[in-house]
Amino acid sequence: MASFGISLRMSQSQTIVLGIETSCDETAASVVVRDGAGHGRILSNVVRSQVEEHAAYGGVVPEIAARAHVELLDGIIVRALADAGLGFADLDAVAATAGPGLIGGVMVGLMTAKAIAMVHGLPVIAVNHLEGHALTARLTDGVAFPYLLLLVSGGHSQFLAVEGVGTYRRLGTTIDDALGEAFDKTAKLLGLPNPGGPNVERAALAGDATRFAFPRPMLGKGRLDFSFSGLKTAVRNAAEAIAPLRDVDVADLAASFQAAVTDIIAQKSATALADFARDTGQQAPTLVVAGGVAANKAIRSALTATTEAFGADLVVPPIALCTDNGAMIAWAGLERLATGDISGQGDMDMPARARWPLDASASPKLGSGRLGTKA
Numbered sequence: 136m137a138s139f140g141i142s143l144r145m146s147q148s149q150t151i152v153l154g155i156e157t158s159c160d161e162t163a164a165s166v167v168v169r170d171g172a173g174h175g176r177i178l179s180n181v182v183r184s185q186v187e188e189h190a191a192y193g194g195v196v197p198e199i200a201a202r203a204h205v206e207l208l209d210g211i212i213v214r215a216l217a218d219a220g221l222g223f224a225d226l227d228a229v230a231a232t233a234g235p236g237l238i239g240g241v242m243v244g245l246m247t248a249k250a251i252a253m254v255h256g257l258p259v260i261a262v263n264h265l266e267g268h269a270l271t272a273r274l275t276d277g278v279a280f281p282y283l284l285l286l287v288s289g290g291h292s293q294f295l296a297v298e299g300v301g302t303y304r305r306l307g308t309t310i311d312d313a314l315g316e317a318f319d320k321t322a323k324l325l326g327l328p329n330p331g332g333p334n335v336e337r338a339a340l341a342g343d344a345t346r347f348a349f350p351r352p353m354l355g356k357g358r359l360d361f362s363f364s365g366l367k368t369a370v371r372n373a374a375e376a377i378a379p380l381r382d383v384d385v386a387d388l389a390a391s392f393q394a395a396v397t398d399i400i401a402q403k404s405a406t407a408l409a410d411f412a413r414d415t416g417q418q419a420p421t422l423v424v425a426g427g428v429a430a431n432k433a434i435r436s437a438l439t440a441t442t443e444a445f446g447a448d449l450v451v452p453p454i455a456l457c458t459d460n461g462a463m464i465a466w467a468g469l470e471r472l473a474t475g476d477i478s479g480q481g482d483m484d485m486p487a488r489a490r491w492p493l494d495a496s497a498s499p500k501l502g503s504g505r506l507g508t509k510a
């Protein structure tokens with residue numbers, strides 16, 4: 136089908152977009168307004184986590200996620216509009232995640248957005264979920280281009296140079312597990328419940344981080360690429376060697392694991408900042424951290440030290456906006472609209488995509504956007 140030939144009803148002063156997010160196990164919708172000066176304001180942000188639906192399975196089950204999105208999404212959109220005090224007639228466009236992510240869920244959200252757009256005569260914007268994460272700091276903190284992004288979530292661990300809307304250069308990525316995934320797998324083998332990251336962090340508080348000398352993979356090699364699967368194996372071997380685990384062992388293993396990943400993130404970030412500063416000529420670049428792992432206090436404080444030592448700024452959006460949400464999708468749609476060109480993303484025949492790298496020129500790596508993982 137050809138491009139959706141409905142002109143924008145944007146007023147000069149402000150633009151209002153409904154954003155829909157269904158790419159993993161959060162069903163989310165949000166209404167965001169952008170004023171003529173480019174400032175964003177969240178009018179509503181409704182997120183329904185499906186943690187309970189998936190709890191019994193120890194991970195996200197794609198089919199269950201897709202079915203839950205079907206059941207929940209319409210009610211969540213109605214609530215997002217009600218919270219914003221608006222109706223469909225007040226919207227200028229509808230944005231939805233079109234990938235990467237679990238394909239069933241992405242299809243539910245994208246088709247819903249297309250249906251709303253068609254019925255109400257609105258443009259639809261197919262948003263790359265990773266672009267949503269990448270641009271959130273501009274909504275929350277008005278960060279100017281270019282900046283360095285560390286995206287650490289359940290499905291991705293990447294450094295990206297964010298040069299403009301639609302212009303992303305991948306500087307490094309994981310070659311196996313994502314960092315959130317490494318936290319989740321470590322939690323599982325320590326017998327800690329889902330979600331793994333916060334529970335490993337909690338257990339680590341009482342632990343001795345020096346008891347186990349876990350490897351810091353890829354610190355010398357690959358410069359800005361990550362590898363976490365060897366670390367996970369080292370934790371498993373150490374745990375098996377002292378099984379059955381007492382509480383103190385779990386705490387020490389969690390603390391030693393967290394110390395290793397914190398070192399890796401801090402050191403790689405220092406290298407990435409140096410590269411980014413050299414490439415851009417910026418003396419005091421900004422490092423933005425996004426994704427669920429940004430909630431980790433040990434990692435945050437290590438990054439605070441790294442950026443301070445470099446003379447760089449650190450921006451970590453509020454955690455509710457680092458994890459998956461509809462506001463980041465609405466904002467990415469608004470940013471696209473503001474460029475005046477939504478070609479390629481504003482067509483009614485935009486497909487749902489399981490894979491959709493932000494930097495299409497970067498060579499594919501196993502851990503950089505796998506099928507069936509969180510983004």
Ligand code: KG4
Pocket residue numbers: 159287288289290291314315316318319330331332333336426427428429430431432457458459509510
């Ligand atoms: O961004 P997110 O909510 O979902 C996507 O992956 O898109 O990230 C979820 C990931 C999970 O792997 C979770 O264990 C991890 O973020 N996470 C944490 C913490 N909170 C969430 N990892 C370490 N420490 C935390 N406090």
Ligand code: ZN
Pocket residue numbers: 264268288458459509510
């Ligand atoms: Zn995400």
